[in-house]
Amino acid sequence: MYSFDIARPSSVADAASALGQEEAQALGGGQTLIPTLKQRLASPSVLVSLSGIAEIKGVCKMDDGRLSIGGGTNHATVAAEAGAHYPALADLANNIGDPAVRSRGTIGGSLANNDPSACYPAAALASAAEIVTNTRSIAADDYFKGLFETALEEGEIITEVRMAVPEKAAYAKFEQPASRFGLVAVFVAKHADSVRVAVTGASEEGVYRWSEAEAALSANFSADALSGLTVSGDGMISDLHGTGEYRAHLVTVMTKRAVEAAG
């Protein structure tokens, strides 16, 4: 440990101001940042805790049919409140980590961190999400920039995530058993005008859309439509829990299973 200050603003405006300081770092539920700090992998001089900001919490249906989720909403709340509108998303939230992680971790924290194996980035991409910050709105397709990299600027705070609710959707996750992150996980969403297939856990570049699968499923939304497709192990994450080749294989199987689950 080393010394730093901690700020606990109660509004987005105060938080943005606190984050304007030198080497300030936002703290959501702390599920990732606290261990990172202890290992000195991050060394902010000011930690800005977002957990006291009521205005960025909650789930509601928007007039245009999309689902709005406050950036500070924890996973347990999404699991409980998104179900009526977007069951696949509620299911995803309900299978993140364990109850302790779900009661602390937030959607904004997950998207801001953009861990290559996290669940929410896949949902955001597959749901053509709009990621709203205190300064602007970013389309999910423009938001994810690679491993732990996003379009967020210094001091920018995710206040809201707006997701298009698909006609059919499912998230199929092959879990890393300890973290319950996806070793490989695939979110398949059939929208009125398109099919989106978002893959997390697999690529060294972080979450991505599998365009070949999207094309095949747009023509025929069934697992059979995927049968000819293969994925290369090049550029896939290779670690203790699975080689790139194995992950590539999992992408095809989990996509198929997501399509089957979406019905």
Added chain:
Amino acid sequence: MDKRVGLDSVAFTLNGAEVTTRPLPGERLSHSLRERLGARDVKVGCDAGDCGACTVLLDGEAVCACLTPTHQAEGCTVETLAGLRGTDKAAEALADSFAAHGAAQCGICTPGIIVSAVALLRKDTQLTEAKVQDALGGVLCRCTGYRKIIDAVLAAGAPHPVPKGDGHVGQPIQRLDGGGKLDGTELFGDDVAPTDALLVRVIRSPHHRARFDLGDLHGWAEATPGIVTVLTADDIPGTQTFGVIPAFADQPVFAVSETRFKGEAVAAIVGSAAAMQLLDEATLPITWTELPAALTISDALSQVAAEVHPDRAGNVMCRGFVACGDSEAALQSADVTVEGSFTTAFVEHAYIEPEAGFAQMVGNRLELHACTQAPVMDQEALADILGMPTDAIRIVPTGIGGGFGSKLDLSVQPYIALAALKTGQPVRLTYSRTESMQSTTKRHPAQITARIGATKDGRLQGMTFHGQFNTGAYASWGPTVANRVPVHASGPYQIADYRAEAKGIHTHCVPSGAFRGFGVPQSAVAQESLFDELADKLGLDRLEFRILNALDNGTPTVCGQVFDSGVGIRACLEALLPAWAEALTLTTSWNQVHETQRRGVGVAGGWYGCGNTSLPNPSTIKCGLRADGTLVLHQGAVDIGQGSNTVITQIFATALGVPVEQVTLVGADTDVTPDAGKTSASRQTFVSGNAARLSAEALRADILARVNADKTAELRLDGNVIEIRDAAKTHRLALADLPADAEGYVLRAEETYDPPTVPLDANGQGQPYAQFGYAAHLAVVEVDMELGTVKPIRIVAAHDVGHAINPVLVEGQVQGGIAQGLGMALMEEYLPGRTDNLHDYLIPTIGDIPPIDTLIIEEPDAHGPFGAKGLGEHVLIPTAPALLNAIRHASGVQITELPATPARVRAKLRERADG
């Protein structure tokens, strides 16, 4: 705007009380609770959100306190187990149910488990197994195998009448030391130090092998505020090296000039708690030069490998050997033979309590409180290191949050002892999860080649076995593994022609040592996998094949040892027959309609010789009666969660003839309890249990002699009078009339038991153990043929325990052992320097353990107390091979490299598909 907190105080409600504390920014709530607010019922197992032991309720939600910054608790309500007990109905119901089910063994995970379950029960009373598994999915338990936890949560609130009776042998009484595990008052290694104790930080090698220079470490210490002293090899008054086997003692307390494994200690820093919280090891003046390291057996045996120890040529530490008959001739004349090579991984004990303790000088004596399986061995080792007489050292084992073999070796003890000696102040050390995993012993990785033959009518004919075991940089219990494996590698079967050799090979890895089974789980993988191949080749049912060849009373083992009674393997295997038939039928019908998820059934047997291999292995138990009628049992057999406190008391009470509730337990404590040996090798029920029986019998004989009563007389301890009733009359012995000795005892006894064994000759022939325990497991698994995942569906476990002293504790041992065997089979692989945490190193979680049926077999042993046998190791010996055999049955592929991870299984499936 911006409400700066900085070093200001944080206020919240803790267990109903308003508290204020001043944490460092970013400080973990777990740390503030334990160290600033005294809530030591909150346990810390990993500081990374992996184990869940620190789970508390924050505004009613379960959170990992180690991932919650204390500042985020401002204005919140925080509840911990200690606060929930007595005030929360759900917590009370859970505690009752946990006690009744034996759902807490060591108890270190119990606070996190119960707190998580309270959060669940407050929201939902219509529980299902799946809901319990989800709610507790983030809390790891290494002892129980989770099934009793699931049962206990599901039954919370149901009536749990405490069993009536005298608690004698055979009765499933609740564990006698269970209360403190369920209300957070049990004190573990990190819970006992005074708040002003100095802290020690051990400085460890960042490389597998390195030369190093400590630089001006003393200058650094003087210049760094709050640092009191540093310790290096120069500070050791006695011997520099230690080891559990004197002839092989080779491990330096501090390495000198060169380190032999990543994580080896080179120095230690001693300072105030505040200074140590801010210590940055990067500021130390130590310089390192990395050297080429041999991490695998083949690396270490290569011509170019450096010798890890100059006096152990070719990096071979030692060799064990057993031979009988003519194995080569038998194999040549066999009708069928099979041969295979198998490799297993380093397995980490992964107890949820990292090593911890504190030491202080009391006058001229050193008092050391730590989690240990072997207090007297610790005492003797420290006497050597400190250059002090043994009786100047007192070891008081704390609660032990799991051991499984690794807490037999020294860990924190020499560092806190040296620091207390040098500074004269109380000193405390708790290993981080990473340093626990880096520096303490592991299960040996094995490379095994075996060949087994049979006649066409299914009789075993000849076996050869060659095993190499990666023993790491230092010997630890490696010689024990090398000696034990050849004795056991035949399995509990009749093989007249046999040759087995096992070698311990040094590498630049963390030392391998004792872990439940001492190498036998590894050898069983090879032998039992090959048995399935043999049975298939012969066209025989796999279980019938084992029954046909099972050892019997009167048939010699491969060491030529013949037991007249108590050989229970046949009974174990036969007990599985109904489940076997049913599982085969169900599996066949399942597979007719499932292409991707294929099911299979596997079976395996196992045995384990209880106690040391052909070496003296005594236990001593003392008891006494005070003038006021208090009956005290000095029980020095350390209870690491397995239940020796309860079992040994049951044996003692039965032999004396009084109810268990009249026995007051003391110990373990080297000042108070005689040496009951180490908690190891399944020996406490057998050896210490026998010492307790003898001690009770001696006390009883003394009582009877004083009134000249018949030996069949019944005793009744009624206040300070013993009533002795025989056929002739009722005698009364008034204890207050008898003179008391220095300890206050008016009657006392102290007895020792040492199991009868006969040394092994050059061919390993002799009587290595006075008794064996036997086991057979049946496993049903489902293999996902696309993903390579293996899901255990059901396990049936038959264990011959001779006489179940406490059937609930027997089930607890069996289920917990199976969980460890399952982990070894399917997921556990320690890679030095790469998996030093509980998210990269996987252990089974509550969702991984299938229902387990425990079948208790009782073939009385000639030597065991009331016929009882040891159990602690054979609980897991058949698990891994039973699972591997089930995978083979389900999928057609033989896994020969453990663990059978999804990627490995899928690679094998693809190999087969590619032809």
